Amino acid sequence: MTMNLFNQFLSPTFLGLPLIAIALMAPCLLYPSPAPGWQSNRWTTLQNWFIGSFIKQTLSPINTKGHSWALLLATLMVFLITLNTLGLLPYTFTPTTQLSLNMAFAVPLWLATVIMGFRNSPTHALGHLLPEGTPTPLVPILIIIESISLLIRPLALGVRLTANLTAGHLLIQLVSSAAFSLLLSQTTAASLAVGLLLLLTILEVAVAMIQAYVFVLLLSLYLQENV
Amino acid sequence: MPQLNPAPWFLILVFSWLIFLALMPPKILTHQFPHEPSTLTAHKPKANSWTWAWQ
Numbered sequence: 672m673t674m675n676l677f678n679q680f681l682s683p684t685f686l687g688l689p690l691i692a693i694a695l696m697a698p699c700l701l702y703p704s705p706a707p708g709w710q711s712n713r714w715t716t717l718q719n720w721f722i723g724s725f726i727k728q729t730l731s732p733i734n735t736k737g738h739s740w741a742l743l744l745a746t747l748m749v750f751l752i753t754l755n756t757l758g759l760l761p762y763t764f765t766p767t768t769q770l771s772l773n774m775a776f777a778v779p780l781w782l783a784t785v786i787m788g789f790r791n792s793p794t795h796a797l798g799h800l801l802p803e804g805t806p807t808p809l810v811p812i813l814i815i816i817e818s819i820s821l822l823i824r825p826l827a828l829g830v831r832l833t834a835n836l837t838a839g840h841l842l843i844q845l846v847s848s849a850a851f852s853l854l855l856s857q858t859t860a861a862s863l864a865v866g867l868l869l870l871l872t873i874l875e876v877a878v879a880m881i882q883a884y885v886f887v888l889l890l891s892l893y894l895q896e897n898v
Numbered sequence: 899m900p901q902l903n904p905a906p907w908f909l910i911l912v913f914s915w916l917i918f919l920a921l922m923p924p925k926i927l928t929h930q931f932p933h934e935p936s937t938l939t940a941h942k943p944k945a946n947s948w949t950w951a952w953q
Contacts, residue, residue, distance in 0.1 A: 682910065689910075691906070692913045695917050705928050705929060707928075715929075719931070746922045771911060775910065775914055
């Protein structure tokens with residue numbers, strides 16, 4: 672029974688070819704690039720506004736040296752939010768439910784911020800491991816705790832996104848299968864389940880967008896610390 | 899859990915970074931922001947009162 676529920680997250684293959692590549696192409700195909708000579712249409716203007724305001728919001732607390740990350744953070748945001756929201760359509764595959772993909776983004780990007788911090792100002796970066804004003808006997812333990820919390824960041828980043836999206840999709844599948852099986856025999860219970868499904872879907876749309884934002888926000892915070 | 903199946907992990911990493919580095923940035927870069935005011939230098943222009951020039 673459990674295996675049947677998790678089958679929706681199996682990375683799809685067709686005749687041995689991984690179809691996740693096609694799912695990952697979806698963000699590239701949905702956003703036409705604005706051409707320099709032409710006036711923007713509604714979709715292009717919306718994208719422009721979104722990217723502009725998002726970058727303004729994200730980069731304002733970061734000093735000028737970190738502004739070179741603007742393209743990376745904007746691309747990551749658009750990529751993740753598209754993948755997350757597209758996955759809410761029925762029968763679509765959400766690549767961000769794969770732990771491999773989320774870790775593939777979380778670990779290198781976090782490591783990049785850490786290495787940047789250690790290369791540019793190693794003392795300042797090491798200083799993050801000990802909060803100001805700690806009493807002397809607590810210093811060794813606190814350094815260990817802060818190092819563990821530093822090392823756990825990429826894991827938390829990846830698993831947070833995976834778990835949120837996987838849990839949401841699982842809940843939707845459970846409630847919808849309950850509603851479907853109850854449809855003929857106990858219609859009132861089925862209508863309650865459909866109501867719950869509607870609310871759940873609205874929640875999942877919010878979660879999809881918020882989780883993408885949180886991923887990029889946390890990365891920008893790690894960047895801010897190290898730059 | 900099928901997500902923990904290690905078989906496609908490397909392939910997924912390669913594909914996702916390939917698309918993330920090669921295909922997405924050009925689409926983001928083509929957006930231009932010609933008239934965006936900077937947050938530091940933003941100032942409200944002095945509001946001049948305006949009246950209809952009735953005859």
